[in-house]
Amino acid sequence: MSDERIMRFVRVRTHGAITDEEQEIFRDGLVNSLFVLDLLTFVETTYNLELDTSDLTLENFASVASIGRFISSQSGKRRSKRE
Amino acid sequence: MDRFDSSSAFRTNWAEGLDSAIEELDSERRIEAMDLCADRGYFGVNSGVATGLNLSQKQLGALCAAIGKNDLSLVSLLTAHGLVVAAIRKWGSAQQKEDLLPLLSTGRLRAAFCLSEPTVGSDAQAVRATLQGGPSEYRLDGEKSWVTGGQIANLFLVIARLESQPTAILVEGTTEGLSVEPVAPGFGLRGGMLAHLSFAGCPVESSKILGPIGGGINCVAMTALDEGRFRVSWSCLGAHEACLEEAIAYASQRHQSGKRIIDHQLVQRMIAEMEVSFRASHQVCLWAAEQRERRSVESTGAVLIAKYHSAKHLRYATQLSLRILGAHGLMRKSRLERHFRDAQVMGTIEGTDEILQLAISDFAVRSYLDRTSERQ
Numbered sequence: 001m002s003d004e005r006i007m008r009f010v011r012v013r014t015h016g017a018i019t020d021e022e023q024e025i026f027r028d029g030l031v032n033s034l035f036v037l038d039l040l041t042f043v044e045t046t047y048n049l050e051l052d053t054s055d056l057t058l059e060n061f062a063s064v065a066s067i068g069r070f071i072s073s074q075s076g077k078r079r080s081k082r083e
Numbered sequence: 084m085d086r087f088d089s090s091s092a093f094r095t096n097w098a099e100g101l102d103s104a105i106e107e108l109d110s111e112r113r114i115e116a117m118d119l120c121a122d123r124g125y126f127g128v129n130s131g132v133a134t135g136l137n138l139s140q141k142q143l144g145a146l147c148a149a150i151g152k153n154d155l156s157l158v159s160l161l162t163a164h165g166l167v168v169a170a171i172r173k174w175g176s177a178q179q180k181e182d183l184l185p186l187l188s189t190g191r192l193r194a195a196f197c198l199s200e201p202t203v204g205s206d207a208q209a210v211r212a213t214l215q216g217g218p219s220e221y222r223l224d225g226e227k228s229w230v231t232g233g234q235i236a237n238l239f240l241v242i243a244r245l246e247s248q249p250t251a252i253l254v255e256g257t258t259e260g261l262s263v264e265p266v267a268p269g270f271g272l273r274g275g276m277l278a279h280l281s282f283a284g285c286p287v288e289s290s291k292i293l294g295p296i297g298g299g300i301n302c303v304a305m306t307a308l309d310e311g312r313f314r315v316s317w318s319c320l321g322a323h324e325a326c327l328e329e330a331i332a333y334a335s336q337r338h339q340s341g342k343r344i345i346d347h348q349l350v351q352r353m354i355a356e357m358e359v360s361f362r363a364s365h366q367v368c369l370w371a372a373e374q375r376e377r378r379s380v381e382s383t384g385a386v387l388i389a390k391y392h393s394a395k396h397l398r399y400a401t402q403l404s405l406r407i408l409g410a411h412g413l414m415r416k417s418r419l420e421r422h423f424r425d426a427q428v429m430g431t432i433e434g435t436d437e438i439l440q441l442a443i444s445d446f447a448v449r450s451y452l453d454r455t456s457e458r459q
Contacts, residue, residue, distance in 0.1 A: 009380075012452045015445075032445055033207075034383045036301040037309065042380050053174060056295045056302065 003068045009042050010064050021064035043067070049074050097149035104421055105157045106274030113274075116157065117235065120190070125161055127188030129310065130168050135188035140372040144317035151318030152325045153418060155425035156274030159432075162314040163231040167194035167240045169310035170251065170303050174294035179253070183238070195236035196307055197227035197280055205438050207300050212243035212282065214252060221245070223254065223285040231432075233278025234265050240307065241282070242299040245292075249299035253291045260285040271428035273421075309386055311433040313375060316368050316389035319397040319429050322422045323364060326397070326404035327357045329419055333408050344407070353403040360396035367392050384446035391439040394429040401426045 003021060010018050014030045025031060039061065044051060049071070060070040101120075105113055120126065127135020128143055138146065150158040168187050171179060186192040203209050212225025223243055230239070237256035242249055254261065266277040294303040331354060334345035344350050371389035374382035401423040405412040412419045430436045 008456070012449045012456065015448055015452065032442060033301055034305055034309075034442065036298070037305050038380055038383055041378060041382070045378055045380070053176065053295050053298075056298065 003064065005046060006067050006071075007064050009039070010067075013038070018064065021068070023064070024062055025064070026058065026062065039067075043071065047071050047074070097146045098153055101150065101153065101157065104154045104274060104418075105160070106154075106268065106421070107416065108274075113276075114235075117160070117190070117193075120157075120161060124188075126164055126190035126193070127168075129165055129172065130184050130188035131172055132184045132188050134185050140313070140375045141369070143314070144320075144368055144372050147314045147317035148321030148324070151321035153321075154274065155318055155322055155422065155429065156272050158314070158318040158321075159272060159275050160232045160235075162311055162318070163196055164190075164194045164236075165314060166307040166311040167196055167238070170196075170240055170293060170307040171253075173306045174251070174298070174303050178290070179293065183253070187238070192238045193232065193236045194238045194240060195230045195232045195278075196311075197230050197233075197239050197241040198304055199228045199230075200226055201228050205435055207242070207304060208249065210242050210244060210249055210299070212241065214243045214245040214250060214287070217245070217289060219289050221252070221287050221289060223252065223260075223282040223287050225282050227280040227282075229266070230278050230280055231272070231275045233263055233280060234276040239280065240293065240303070242304055245296055248297035249304075250296050251293040251299040251303035252287055253293055254282075254285060254287055258285045258287065271424040271426070273424070275428075305383075308433055309383055312390040313371060313386045315429060315433050316364075316371060316386065316393040319390075319393040319426070320361070320364050320368050322426065323357070323361050323393070323397045323400045325418055326400040326422060327354070327361055329412075330354060330357065330404040330407040333411070350407055353407060357400045357403050360400065364389075364393040364396050381450075384443070384450070387434070387439050387442050387446065390433065391436060391443060394426070395436060397422070398426045398430060 007021060010025060013035060014025070017030050018025060040051060043049060055070070059066065061067055101116060103112070105116055108116065124136030125146065128138045128146065129135070131137065147158055147162070150161070164187070168184070171183055171187070175183070183192065187194060198207055198210070200211055203211065212223065212227065214221040214223055216222050223241065225243060227241065239254045239256065241252050241254050243252060244250070260283040262281050264279045264281070266279060331345065334350055334354070335343055337344045345354070367389045371382070371385040374385040401419065404419050405423055408419060411417065414420065434442070
């Protein structure tokens with residue numbers, strides 16, 4: 001179910017180009033330069049996470065499937081009260 | 084009552100004491116003006132630390148509008164600093180934030196953003212400056228152009244290629260090999276204290292890298308530009324209000340052909356155009372502020388639209404108001420004449436109108452897809 005929200009977000013952002021959860025998101029031209037910021041906002045607000053720089057690897061965000069796996073691995077780290 | 088003020092807890096005139104445009108001042112009085120801003124906490128409006136003013140998005144907008152109303156150069160100097168603060172706040176390590184945010188918030192450290200180069204503007208991905216060596220220390224080589232506030236900054240956020248990947252790094256002004264060349268004032272933003280920078284083998288520790296390696300554009304620069312665009316949108320709104328007010332005030336007391344010129348219909352049409360576009364810009368700036376406050380996924384799109392709309396309509400408003408003021412408006416040292424020139428710059432910095440059109444179209448398409456897929 002969480003995968004479906006991620007899939008929807010990525011599918012809309014890529015104007016329908018990404019339809020399979022293993023497809024590489026960051027192939028040439030599929031996403032614009034604002035995508036990373038918006039993806040982070042989506043992940044942080046939808047799943048109540050606070051990410052840091054070390055989380056932002058291509059491995060974690062390359063595809064819808066890898067994003068889903070990354071989010072599951074963060075389930076213990078809820079966001080603490082923001083400054 | 085200041086229409087932009089969204090909280091009675093803050094001064095209703097953010098720009099009190101900042102009556103002279105920074106482009107008209109000598110360097111000593113420019114320093115005084117910047118120090119006045121620092122004393123008021125204007126360098127810390129988004130720092131997130133106790134020593135900063137820490138405004139909400141609407142209050143930040145109100146501040147930018149109040150200062151931009153008289154002086155787009157001064158507000159741009161604060162914006163240049165603020166966008167580096169935004170980048171550090173989002174991408175900084177705990178140590179970087181602890182070391183830098185308090186000093187940035189009080190203006191002890193004054194920051195500037197170095198992305199553009201002599202051959203690199205809208206195509207930011209093509210940056211040519213390089214970081215070589217590593218892993219504990221790098222050598223920075225290259226040139227950066229059009230750095231707003233470059234003449235007075237002591238901390239630079241530079242985007243350079245590290246193993247061919249654009250990466251952000253923080254460089255102190257005292258770094259060996261760094262030279263700052265003031266740009267002679269041009270057509271607009273004459274008070275922007277712009278500089279060209281050159282880096283000749285500058286030693287920079289790897290602890291000064293900001294954000295992920297390879298994230299110089301897609302993470303760090305985008306955060307900085309988003310903050311910058313938001314502030315530019317409200318700054319242009321303030322200047323737009325100045326155009327409207329000056330045009331109405333002048334037209335109400337200037338008589339030609341037996342009546343006040345404000346009673347001539349063609350003048351009324353011009354005032355109507357300025358009023359309508361002002362109201363629309365205000366709404367879209369408020370929308371952007373609200374999206375940012377809520378951390379909505381739409382916030383970057385809202386900011387693009389606010390900046391595009393506000394800057395474009397300011398440009399037109401400066402023309403209309405100059406038409407109404409006739410010869411008086413075209414005199415040197417008039418506020419409108421300054422806004423007319425600075426408005427040209429507002430459509431080029433932080434994303435040209437053309438680049439924003441592309442990004443806004445993308446936003447429009449995905450908003451459409453989002454809405455239509457929900458209906459299924």
